[in-house]
Amino acid sequence: MTQVLPAALSPGMVLILAGLVAALLPRMGRNVAGVVGVAIAFVHLLSYGNAPVGEPLLFAQSSVMGFDLTGVRVDRLSFIFSFIFHVAAALNVIYGWRHATRLEASMGLIYAGAAIGGALAGDLLTLFVYWELAALSSVFIVWAGGGHAAFKAGMRYLVVQVSSGLLLMGGIAVWAGQGNDLAFNSFELIGPDGRVALAPLLFLLSFAIKAAFPFLHTWLQDSYPKASAVGAVMLSAFTTKLAIYTLARGFAGTDILIVIGCVMTAFPVFFALIENDLRKVLAYSLNNQLGFMVCAIGIGTPLALNGAAAHAFVHIIYKALLFMGMGAVLTRVGTTKATELGGLHKSMPLTTVFTIVGAMSISAFPLFSGFVAKSMITLAAAEQHHFWAYLALLFASAGVLEHSGIKIPYFAFFAHDNFAPSITGRARPKEAPLPMLIAMGIAAFLCIFIGVVPSALYALLPFEAEYTAYTSAHVVTQMQLLMFAILAFALLVKFRLYPAEVRSVNLDVDWFWRVPGRKLLMGGVVWTSAAWRSVWGGARTGAAGTIRRLYATHGPEGGLARTWTVGYTALTTAVVLAITLLLVFAAG
Amino acid sequence: MSEHPKIREDEHSVFERPRTIRIIWIVLIASCVLFAALGFVLAAMHEMHPHFTADAFPAFYAVVGFVSFAFIVLAGQHLRRILMRPEGYYDGAEAELPHNPVADDAVRVTDMDEAKA
Numbered sequence: 200m201t202q203v204l205p206a207a208l209s210p211g212m213v214l215i216l217a218g219l220v221a222a223l224l225p226r227m228g229r230n231v232a233g234v235v236g237v238a239i240a241f242v243h244l245l246s247y248g249n250a251p252v253g254e255p256l257l258f259a260q261s262s263v264m265g266f267d268l269t270g271v272r273v274d275r276l277s278f279i280f281s282f283i284f285h286v287a288a289a290l291n292v293i294y295g296w297r298h299a300t301r302l303e304a305s306m307g308l309i310y311a312g313a314a315i316g317g318a319l320a321g322d323l324l325t326l327f328v329y330w331e332l333a334a335l336s337s338v339f340i341v342w343a344g345g346g347h348a349a350f351k352a353g354m355r356y357l358v359v360q361v362s363s364g365l366l367l368m369g370g371i372a373v374w375a376g377q378g379n380d381l382a383f384n385s386f387e388l389i390g391p392d393g394r395v396a397l398a399p400l401l402f403l404l405s406f407a408i409k410a411a412f413p414f415l416h417t418w419l420q421d422s423y424p425k426a427s428a429v430g431a432v433m434l435s436a437f438t439t440k441l442a443i444y445t446l447a448r449g450f451a452g453t454d455i456l457i458v459i460g461c462v463m464t465a466f467p468v469f470f471a472l473i474e475n476d477l478r479k480v481l482a483y484s485l486n487n488q489l490g491f492m493v494c495a496i497g498i499g500t501p502l503a504l505n506g507a508a509a510h511a512f513v514h515i516i517y518k519a520l521l522f523m524g525m526g527a528v529l530t531r532v533g534t535t536k537a538t539e540l541g542g543l544h545k546s547m548p549l550t551t552v553f554t555i556v557g558a559m560s561i562s563a564f565p566l567f568s569g570f571v572a573k574s575m576i577t578l579a580a581a582e583q584h585h586f587w588a589y590l591a592l593l594f595a596s597a598g599v600l601e602h603s604g605i606k607i608p609y610f611a612f613f614a615h616d617n618f619a620p621s622i623t624g625r626a627r628p629k630e631a632p633l634p635m636l637i638a639m640g641i642a643a644f645l646c647i648f649i650g651v652v653p654s655a656l657y658a659l660l661p662f663e664a665e666y667t668a669y670t671s672a673h674v675v676t677q678m679q680l681l682m683f684a685i686l687a688f689a690l691l692v693k694f695r696l697y698p699a700e701v702r703s704v705n706l707d708v709d710w711f712w713r714v715p716g717r718k719l720l721m722g723g724v725v726w727t728s729a730a731w732r733s734v735w736g737g738a739r740t741g742a743a744g745t746i747r748r749l750y751a752t753h754g755p756e757g758g759l760a761r762t763w764t765v766g767y768t769a770l771t772t773a774v775v776l777a778i779t780l781l782l783v784f785a786a787g
Numbered sequence: 788m789s790e791h792p793k794i795r796e797d798e799h800s801v802f803e804r805p806r807t808i809r810i811i812w813i814v815l816i817a818s819c820v821l822f823a824a825l826g827f828v829l830a831a832m833h834e835m836h837p838h839f840t841a842d843a844f845p846a847f848y849a850v851v852g853f854v855s856f857a858f859i860v861l862a863g864q865h866l867r868r869i870l871m872r873p874e875g876y877y878d879g880a881e882a883e884l885p886h887n888p889v890a891d892d893a894v895r896v897t898d899m900d901e902a903k904a
């Protein structure tokens with residue numbers, strides 16, 4: 200295919216330009232800019248062609264101050280991530296057709312462009328620029344959620360995201376200082392001397408923040424549910440998956456990631472269970488899904504890495520679909536708290552069906568997209584004989600079914616009917632607006648299409664590895680896991696052992712810096728200001744005393760300024776002369 | 788969930804009728820039995836390809852699914868005792884105040900667009 204645009208121009212830049220144009224246009228103009236921008240960027244990406252395995256295509260190569268930069272690198276790993284980022288960007292434009300604010304529409308495109316540019320970056324400095332641009336553009340989407348809570352969450356989000364960028368920059372400085380070139384390839388966390396290497400450690404920490412590793416994850420659950428209906432869908436796709444891409448590129452086969460990934464899949468399951476806000480449940484679920492990918496990257500075999508890429512691909516679609524479903528509920532009802540919802544299938548049947556498609560995809564039912572991707576990761580764990588990782592992934596699969604497969608659709612659309620006119624005295628909420636339905640419909644179609652025709656997805660995968668999703672053993676074992684888990688759910692509800700939803704906030708590790716950490720910081724501020732006041736106050740009192748004393752002797756009323764009589768002056772002169780005479784005599 | 792107010796009979800959808808719920812139970816249990824049985828059939832045909840000792844048991848995944856799910860729900864809800872706080876715990880009532888120049892501005896601009904359109 201011939202190039203439609205200069206090869207040196209990253210497709211990400213096309214979307215960033217579209218975003219800048221969109222900022223100046225009225226609603227319909229923004230939508231057109233979005234559609235045209237995504238279409239041109241996508242055709243531009245496709246016109247590079249997918250590179251053969253192991254042979255990257257490099258463009259926009261330059262040398263700045265002795266550093267070799269590569270603005271665009273197309274290989275199979277960057278291609279599949281850029282590809283799915285375009286799909287997500289297109290879904291965002293359609294979903295926000297009538298509801299995205301000017302800021303969201305514009306920043307959404309810039310954010311998508313930054314993620315695509317980052318995935319295609321061939322060197323660390325270019326990656327850094329897009330890495331920070333993604334942080335700066337996305338924080339506006341958090342803020343656009345409106346309200347004081349969103350503003351504060353956005354500030355916390357910004358601090359965390361920029362810290363990640365600083366760590367990346369620090370890593371680059373150390374890396375370049377050790378005489379390495381800036382090409383972004385794989386790193387060895389453990390150096391040849393058996394000790395942890397500093398620069399790769401800084402890179403890993405930087406990626407870990409954006410990939411929401413355990414203890415670094417709370418920015419995600421804090422900010423995403425506070426964005427608007429449209430904003431949360433935009434946020435769900437890019438930052439974390441760009442981080443997954445960088446981990447797959449830089450740290451494939453790093454053993455520690457297996458453990459981290461397993462913890463990441465398992466712990467959010469419990470938080471999702473007790474959470475009331477269904478969009479926050481989805482945020483925990485996102486964390487759990489990232490755990491599967493991180494674990495796969497840690498395993499590091501071609502099958503596992505294909506599994507991570509495939510899982511990121513399908514995950515972006517079904518997670519966006521689930522956020523879209525909850526966004527539609529938010530748009531129509533004004534809340535996504537489980538305590539306030541229920542029975543919506545009666546008046547929002549299409550949203551219900553689409554959300555259930557997303558729920559079945561994320562739960563990895565056969566014939567849905569999650570199945571064809573996740574089964575690669577579990578198989579890779581089994582083939583490498585990581586028994587405990589394998590068990591953790593199975594446990595997490597049951598957990599996914601619990602919070603995303605059952606809890607989301609059950610509490611939003613079924614459970615107890617909170618919208619019956621005989622109770623509320625009002626008409627039921629309407630079905631979701633048409634553009635939202637179209638976006639959800641496309642995403643739901645893709646979930647089923649990939650599930651039924653997995654070869655379409657497998658053709659894009661970065662490494663050569665034989666894999667067949669639909670073997671009788673895969674289908675039967677997965678259906679055993681899912682159906683018996685559903686049976687457990689049905690029994691727990693029947694015997695009233697399933698916990699009711701409660702209006703509440705549940706603490707996470709961010710409590711440590713939001714409550715005692717804040718107190719400590721505020722205490723530090725008070726102490727510093729007190730210390731400053733005593734130092735500065737002391738200096739001022741001392742200076743004022745000196746001035747007062749000087750004034751007392753030298754001032755107009757002071758002792759040295761009084762008028763003297765002639766006789767007194769003559770006497771003083773005579774005394775001074777006499778002393779001088781005596782001194783000269785004594786000295787002589 | 789009987790603690791919630793009863794809705795009128797004509798407001799029930801097909802999913803809330805006792806008959807449908809009974810059918811769902813039957814389908815659920817039947818498919819559990821089916822897939823557990825299929826596990827044994829495949830194991831007899833040497834089609835299961837276990838990788839460890841544990842998953843050689845033909846209903847291993849059924850047990851893992853059931854036990855994991857039950858454990859998550861039964862154990863997880865006790866986390867509330869430690870972690871649960873009232874709404875507005877972090878930000879208090881101020882969280883409800885519209886105080887965001889960025890979003891407010893964006894909303895105002897959008898409304899003007901729509902007034903023109």
